[in-house]
Amino acid sequence: MSESLIEVSGLCVDYGLGAGAVHAVVDAELTLRRGEVLGLAGESGSGKSTLAYAITRLLRSPGVITAGQARFGSSVNLLTAGQRQLRGLRWNEIAVVLQSSMNALNPVLSIGVQLSDVLRAHRPGMSRAARRARSGELLEMVGIPADRLGNFPHELSGGMRQRVMIATALALDPSVVIMDEPTTALDVVTQREILEELMALRDRLGFAVLFISHDLSLLVEVADSIAVMYAGRLVERAGANAIFRAPRHPYSLGLLSSFPPLHGPRRVMEGIPGSPPDLRDAPAGCTFHPRCRFAFDRCRHDPPPLLDLEHGTRTVACWRQDGTAVVPPELARAGPGAPDPAAIGGQP
């Protein structure tokens, strides 16, 4: 297994202080390995973006990190690093692509200026000509002709703007790129093109990606492994195929059956009853229990810990999986590799 780049353990993030604080992220455990695409799935309010902001220390007030650890590589403690150290890490090692590229690019500066601005700030030794050449190279890397450097953001389509954001993030050859819903606002064809480019660049440059998205069906396609969050807690983590073929947490199962398939017989799907909890008043015990059809007494009182399953290849936070309770067949499907006629949708 390749070395881990980012290791998060026991991370808790609150919004606000004291009794009225909202626990946006609770006890997050996450490992991002070199060259890996880790999908972080969850609905709005599940804490997936907050988690990413906490790791990069981009969290804004009233967000507060209240507990836990986050390490970059073997030496850097991300949560205690000073501004100077963070400045050296950000963009150089950890770059971020935000969801709305419309707001992330400065409308009154050409994209060439914005690209070379990054280089000027982080690579002071670089000459003007070298910066310009590198900016052009970066644009071409994401499939935009270099002669577009003089264009302003409003002259580019949404897809191209998002490509510029990716080029900007890659400007300093980071080893980690955090992408927060990078293609959500785009049409499917553009989304697919950008994902293809991203994966090709990943193969070529070897950066790791933390890919945050609400679209689990998309993550199954692009990610190597997937972590699913619900109401601020990590509920399951496994290989992308393992989650898709054999989810172990009822929420993952429900989320997967919320995406109608593109093939096969059309059948009625149930989705997940109810709606996500209000974090100001999160349910006791397992936060998912009010919507869970497999919940039993214990789920209503004790929050489930993250359990290692299948020789430590995956973790799940569900009392059904701790070995003492009956595991419903839906949550005990054979994983990928084993023939599994019950897999959702089946093979085309």
Next chain:
Amino acid sequence: MTIIPVDRAGRAGTSGARPVLEARGLTKHFPVRRGARQAMVHAVEDVTLALPDGGITAVVGESGSGKSTLARMLAQLIKPTAGTVLLDGAAAPGRRRYASAVQLVLQDPFSSLNPVHSVRYHLARPLQIHGLNGTGNGHGLDSLVADLLTRVSLTPAEQFAAKYPHELSGGQRQRVAIARALAVQPRVLLADEPVSMLDVSIRLGVLNLLAGLRENEGLTILYVTHDIASARYLADVIAVMYAGEVIESGPAAQVTDQPAHPYTQLLLSAAPDPDRTRPPSLAGRGAPPNLIQPPSGCRFHPRCPHAMQVCAQDRPSAVAVALGHSSACWLHAKDLTSAQSRPLPAAGRGTDSQPAGPDADAAPGPGSGEEKR
């Protein structure tokens, strides 16, 4: 939750049913200023669509394809530049009578409800305006409101009636918006992206609600969406729009399983699909054209991997490829001359669109020449 018969595909043949609402040759051009000159955005061009009684028709397209403009024309919120809307085969009646038959549900339940009014007010208003308040006293109105809330599964109804929009989740708000549309007992519900603003886990609930309304009450539904998988799930018939035109329509499962138009094929290959074992290959990269000067002939021809000479010259008309399944593509036309069917060189494709995405092995498209990897 409403009980729905398991296979909705069986209803795909509703094309035989009498259409309740019909669009005939609907066209909408929006004037825009381009510097000092006035230009026209050709948002919707000559769209003919029939909504069969008790059927669910989906209109699928990307942003800018004209699908919402079409829905708004069908709701008579905007006036078509050309073409007519027929209700029960006759020209649309006056505003209020039309509204009592055809109702629109909008995408964003966060802005379509008035924050200073209670749910009860939102539902009682249309009842009063349309003179449906039963006996005329408040009690009749209350029971009608409760009945509406029960129909959209917001129970206990008395509790929900007293709430304000900010006290409701997105899914609940959208249900209130649907209940409001149902208040006037419409026969047609136009739903413009009703679930795209909602959380993933509650989308199916709202889709199933729409399916249940059709099943139990015979409501005719137009479902406008960008998500072809959800259209396949919900609808009997799918019409695919591209750059303001309907380019393919047919039974939902057939359109998604055997797409006839190259654009539908592209759309399906780009859609997320966890079942896919290897990455899809996209044929026809790039972006939709500028609708101020749409491409001549077929509007998809600058991106189409199969483009022929004729595609750049003449607009293709819908050709039946199977029962109830038609595609507006010259590939399905018979007796093209050899000159017409000659492949179109990439250079000959006049277009205003954005450069296509990179990929050297992709079909030649605008801008693909300068891409490199």
